[in-house]
Amino acid sequence: MTALELPAEILGKIFDHYVHDRPKARRVDRAQPLSKLRRISAYSDSQTHPVDLACVCRSWRTTAISMPQLWATIYAFEIESEGDVKMFELWLERSAGRDGTYPLTLTIRQMESRGQETPVQCFGEVISLAISQYQRWRHIYLWLYGDSQPFFEPLYAVAPLSTLREFQVDFNQWNPDGLRHLIRAFCSSTALRSVRFGKEVYRNLKGDLVSNIVPWDRLTTLSFLVLQPSFLIRILSSSMDTLQHISVSMLILPLPVDSSTLIPYVTMRRLQSFRIEKIRLGSHASETFDKLTLPSLRELYLPEGFTVISELRTRGWESLLSLLERSNCKLRAFEIGDDETTVIEYLKSPLFEHLTNLMLPSVLTEHSKVSLQLLDALSEACEETQRPRMFPLLETLRLDVVHSVDSVRKMVSARVAAYGGHGRSKLRRVRAQYIDGEEFALEMDLNDRE
Structure with a gap:
């Protein structure tokens, strides 16, 4: 035929x-x-x-x-x-x-x-x-x-x-x-x-x-090219029973101190996915996170991180951890563009133990040691539970900058070994951008692994 x-x-x-x-x-x-x-x-x-x-x-x-x-x-x-x-x-x-x-x-x-x-x-x-x-x-x-x-x-x-x-x-x-x-x-x-x-x-x-x-109270998905924290919170307060996904390409300008008491605290009952592409210098995530409770949050994307200013970055992480704890949510997907080694300690928090998808886009290649330290942390096993100590449910991992393919493979092997004879590693896919002279992408599909 x-x-x-x-x-x-x-x-x-x-x-x-x-x-x-x-x-x-x-x-x-x-x-x-x-x-x-x-x-x-x-x-x-x-x-x-x-x-x-x-x-x-x-x-x-x-x-x-x-x-x-x-x-x-x-x-x-x-x-x-x-x-x-x-x-x-x-x-x-x-x-x-x-x-x-x-x-x-x-x-x-x-x-x-x-x-x-x-x-x-x-x-x-x-x-x-x-x-x-x-x-x-x-x-x-x-x-x-x-x-x-x-x-x-x-x-x-x-x-x-x-x-x-x-x-x-x-x-x-x-x-x-x-x-x-x-x-x-x-x-x-x-x-x-x-x-x-x-x-x-x-x-x-x-x-x-x-x-x-x-009609904010009827929408399930919202996306803004530019928005200010005060407007974001007000919009969220008008859609707290319906909104499921929101994305902001650029969050700009700080919340005025003299009007902070006018901005309500909001519980978004159905919000599952939250993305802030870029937080402009002068603004910081705590202005938004401190006002929110997100019990249904499953995906959080901050591809450019909090800020290059150390003090505001620390405040952003503290605000994020408080949000997750206050919300009692089970975050499954997380993207954070943070190049500082302190990111490892924040990610070790039990508040991230339900993660199945982690993305660490690196902005500056000279800080790629963050990826190497993360690989070491991901390789650690917990003898009491016979599973990886960090992100035991992790299924997919994306690292934009690493110096050694072998370090990625060793991490995968270590997570497999961590389960001993009592189960299989849940890690199924790893993507890493290797930098050592010539760039190439490492794609590891582990679905058919023994």
């Missing part, structure tokens, strides 16, 4: 993998004309396209066109021509399905002017086509500039939306009124559960121009 003779059901599954599996990456070379890129695709890094499938033969064309899931995830990248508009319209038509209600995921990224006049009319046509399908919107992601505001006005007349579950917005040079109107339209959906805000929204949060629009 040849590929052209496969049953439609099997062919459909192959097509779905072809379009939506993403092991590849499209590299955008800004030195090359953008017209060489496919501006309408499934994802920003797509190298596969369902239009290609429809061009092979009549049978493949019939199958591809009959599968709305191949077309219902659309990434529109810097639209600039009528050809882009027609391709976008084609995808919308084929994504609708037989009854015209198939859920739609849209990502639309507007072209940046870079000081030059840009063709916004074609972009406006794409927005108009997208709004015509508002009843199918499931997920919407937008990167917008100020000259796009008029194109969204028809959306305000058709709201409320009924099926939108998630939106992400990044604005640049939008006026506050336009920004509020668009966010109000998105937040009109009773199905809304996930929101991501860019920097422009944070500026409006400071003036309470947006905060009273967002």
